[in-house]
Amino acid sequence: MSQPVFTADEAHALARVLDAVLPPSEDGRLPGAGALGIAGAIEGAVRRSPDLGVALRAGLAALETLARHRGPGGFEALAPPEREAALRELAAEQPGFLPGLLFHAYAAYYQHPRVLEGLGLEPRPPHPKGYEMRESDLALLDAVRRRPALHRKC
Amino acid sequence: MREEPVDVVIVGAGAAGAALAWRLAETRMNVLCLEQGDWMDPSQYPSTRLDWEMRAFGDFGLSPNSRGRPEDYPVNDSESPIAVSNFNAVGGSTILYAAHFPRFHPSDFKVKTLDGVADDWPLDYARLEPYYDQNARMMGVAGLAGDPAYPAKEPPLPPVPLGKLGETLARGFDRLGWHWWPSDSAIATRPYEGRAACIHLGPCLSGCAQGAKASTDLTYWPVALRRGVRLQTRCRVREITVRPDGMADGVIYFDADGVERKQRAEIVVLACNGVGTPRLLLNSKSSLFPDGLANRSGLVGRNLMFHPYALVRGVFEEPLEGYKGPTGCCIMSQEFYETDAARGFVRGYSFEMLRGMGPVSTALWGLSSGQVAWGSEHHRDYAALFDRTAGMVAICEDLPEPENRVTLDPELTDAHGIPAPKIHYRLSENSQRMLAHSVERAKEALEAAGARKTSAHAPLRAAGWHLMGTARMGRDPERSVVNEWGRCHDVRNLFIVDGSLFVTAAAVNPTNTLQALALYVGDTMHKNLSNLFD
Numbered sequence: 049m050s051q052p053v054f055t056a057d058e059a060h061a062l063a064r065v066l067d068a069v070l071p072p073s074e075d076g077r078l079p080g081a082g083a084l085g086i087a088g089a090i091e092g093a094v095r096r097s098p099d100l101g102v103a104l105r106a107g108l109a110a111l112e113t114l115a116r117h118r119g120p121g122g123f124e125a126l127a128p129p130e131r132e133a134a135l136r137e138l139a140a141e142q143p144g145f146l147p148g149l150l151f152h153a154y155a156a157y158y159q160h161p162r163v164l165e166g167l168g169l170e171p172r173p174p175h176p177k178g179y180e181m182r183e184s185d186l187a188l189l190d191a192v193r194r195r196p197a198l199h200r201k202c
Numbered sequence: 203m204r205e206e207p208v209d210v211v212i213v214g215a216g217a218a219g220a221a222l223a224w225r226l227a228e229t230r231m232n233v234l235c236l237e238q239g240d241w242m243d244p245s246q247y248p249s250t251r252l253d254w255e256m257r258a259f260g261d262f263g264l265s266p267n268s269r270g271r272p273e274d275y276p277v278n279d280s281e282s283p284i285a286v287s288n289f290n291a292v293g294g295s296t297i298l299y300a301a302h303f304p305r306f307h308p309s310d311f312k313v314k315t316l317d318g319v320a321d322d323w324p325l326d327y328a329r330l331e332p333y334y335d336q337n338a339r340m341m342g343v344a345g346l347a348g349d350p351a352y353p354a355k356e357p358p359l360p361p362v363p364l365g366k367l368g369e370t371l372a373r374g375f376d377r378l379g380w381h382w383w384p385s386d387s388a389i390a391t392r393p394y395e396g397r398a399a400c401i402h403l404g405p406c407l408s409g410c411a412q413g414a415k416a417s418t419d420l421t422y423w424p425v426a427l428r429r430g431v432r433l434q435t436r437c438r439v440r441e442i443t444v445r446p447d448g449m450a451d452g453v454i455y456f457d458a459d460g461v462e463r464k465q466r467a468e469i470v471v472l473a474c475n476g477v478g479t480p481r482l483l484l485n486s487k488s489s490l491f492p493d494g495l496a497n498r499s500g501l502v503g504r505n506l507m508f509h510p511y512a513l514v515r516g517v518f519e520e521p522l523e524g525y526k527g528p529t530g531c532c533i534m535s536q537e538f539y540e541t542d543a544a545r546g547f548v549r550g551y552s553f554e555m556l557r558g559m560g561p562v563s564t565a566l567w568g569l570s571s572g573q574v575a576w577g578s579e580h581h582r583d584y585a586a587l588f589d590r591t592a593g594m595v596a597i598c599e600d601l602p603e604p605e606n607r608v609t610l611d612p613e614l615t616d617a618h619g620i621p622a623p624k625i626h627y628r629l630s631e632n633s634q635r636m637l638a639h640s641v642e643r644a645k646e647a648l649e650a651a652g653a654r655k656t657s658a659h660a661p662l663r664a665a666g667w668h669l670m671g672t673a674r675m676g677r678d679p680e681r682s683v684v685n686e687w688g689r690c691h692d693v694r695n696l697f698i699v700d701g702s703l704f705v706t707a708a709a710v711n712p713t714n715t716l717q718a719l720a721l722y723v724g725d726t727m728h729k730n731l732s733n734l735f736d
Binding site: 068069070071073074078128129132135136146150151154155157158159161163164167169171172173174175176177178179180181182183184185186188189191192193195196197198199200201202 | 247249250251252253254255256307308309311312315316326327346348350351352353361363364365366368369372373376379381382383384401402403404405411412523525526527536537539540561562564565566569574576577578580581588
């Protein structure tokens with residue numbers, strides 16, 4: 049079995065960050081990314097790109113330091129608006145932290161079956177079921193059909 | 203180690219190589235095709251898995267430089283605003299193409315006569331027309347007769363459904379009084395010649411798991427193989443060899459185990475397209491051909507043409523069901539195809555409508571374009587985009603310029619140590635003016651269709667999938683590499699049948715035309731077998 053990419057504390061913090069960048073929707077149909085387990089996909093991405101792991105670990109540590117200026121309980125203890133504010137502060141100070149995280153988080157989140165269901169889609173790949181499409185309204189072409197030839201005679 | 207000689211060796215099993223192999227099977231010659239890629243397994247295509255969208259960033263990416271497949275060769279395109287896209291497999295780039303399948307216009311073969319630029323082709327639309335028809339039957343083209351942008355033609359299959367997205371855009375074109383028409387598409391809209399009907403999966407650009415899209419591993423190759431053509435995969439050709447009299451005598455290649463082999467042949471045919479073909483010719487230097495084979499004109503690799511693309515997306519208020527249906531096959535417009543001097547450029551462009559994006563693509567486009575925030579506003583932003591986007595691409599005609607070219611990179615090589623191609627390319631003033639014009643017209647069309655906002659990107663760097671002009675055809679050996687039926691002026695048993703032949707690029711996807719050319723070359727070879735090298 050491979051070594052964990054993150055320590056238990058880092059993994060916990062990463063899940064909270066994921067819930068802040070991709071929070072649950074207000075109507076409850078879409079879960080937060082942390083609660084959904086998207087951290088596992090981020091770990092997979094770090095295994096493929098170790099540089100991403102370096103940036104994430106540094107960012108998580110810096111975020112905790114910033115959060116402790118906002119309250120003694122650190123990021124974990126902050127209310128959602130405060131978490132978002134702390135993340136924006138970090139993004140300004142360490143512009144390399146969020147882009148890589150967001151790319152992988154968005155990608156993993158929007159292929160998760162629960163999110164697809166929340167969007168009103170069937171939680172499946174396109175094949176083999178495919179999609180029904182309605183018959184085309186080719187009467188829309190009537191005006192085009194009346195036009196003279198567009199191509200030049202040669 | 204030497205192999206038994208064959209009558210014909212074809213290098214490359216993509217769009218053109220497959221069509222030629224099928225045509226030459228009729229001649230009863232001993233035909234062998236060498237392909238550096240392998241057969242694909244459609245059951246493993248991305249659309250069979252939930253991570254289908256992300257695989258376009260990985261093993262089904264467009265660029266050989268990032269794809270990481272062992273059969274790919276690198277391309278140094280760092281000095282070009284347009285990056286090369288291709289695919290190496292049986293079927294070649296038809297595995298990944300959109301299957302948007304228009305023909306050239308008659309005027310495309312007469313640009314010097316009509317517009318005073320570039321050169322006329324040594325053949326015309328009428329000469330190619332029967333081969334377009336033959337190719338339509340073999341590939342299974344879906345479309346609708348009666349398009350005023352073309353001479354009469356009868357696609358064998360009914361058109362791909364417009365869908366809500368297509369009808370929405372069509373209404374926009376109707377409001378402006380602009381031409382549009384259901385796209386000619388190499389997609390089986392009904393069961394056709396053993397292929398299943400399209401079930402509107404969406405991601406055609408990463409292979410069709412349904413087998414409805416006409417990639418040549420499903421169309422020409424099965425028939426060609428049944429008729430006796432042989433195809434060896436994972437064989438990478440290093441060079442074409444010549445006899446003392448200057449005629450080609452075969453090729454040297456590396457087989458699947460990396461063993462160097464020599465294949466002798468009476469006739470050598472290149473079908474490696476606009477970058478692979480000049481690369482192979484330039485890598486085939488000898489004392490007789492010190493500047494590369496068939497290059498006495500100095501034109502091998504020169505006059506590289508892409509199609510500069512503009513991509514314009516619109517965001518609509520209502521859901522468009524845009525994730526249903528073939529990505530690149532919906533409707534097209536040729537309102538701005540033919541030259542109009544008042545526009546400030548010569549020649550013109552096509553519009554090809556794109557379906558919408560899947561869930562992941564929407565999120566990542568929203569992220570990169572700043573339209574989908576992270577945090578508390580995320581779901582509001584995402585909901586405003588998902589299934590509410592439609593795209594248009596303008597396919598602009600590129601004019602041939604000698605400075606736009608393929609050379610050999612002095613350092614970069616593939617896994618077999620063969621020098622890799624290097625792309626030298628800049629956008630002409632004409633292309634830049636055309637792109638700017640197309641962006642404004644696309645915004646106008648999307649707004650007429652109801653888009654509440656639009657965004658544009660031009661030129662589209664990743665869109666270097668049309669590779670043309672680097673061994674062009676013509677009657678004058680000083681001004682062309684091959685004659686009017688694909689035979690090299692300098693080496694009379696060496697033929698070329700891919701996009702390299704193109705004299706000009708037109709403003710449509712080239713696959714249909716390069717396949718029609720391959721059928722025409724094969725037909726001409728067959729008719730002239732008794733005096734083929736005279």
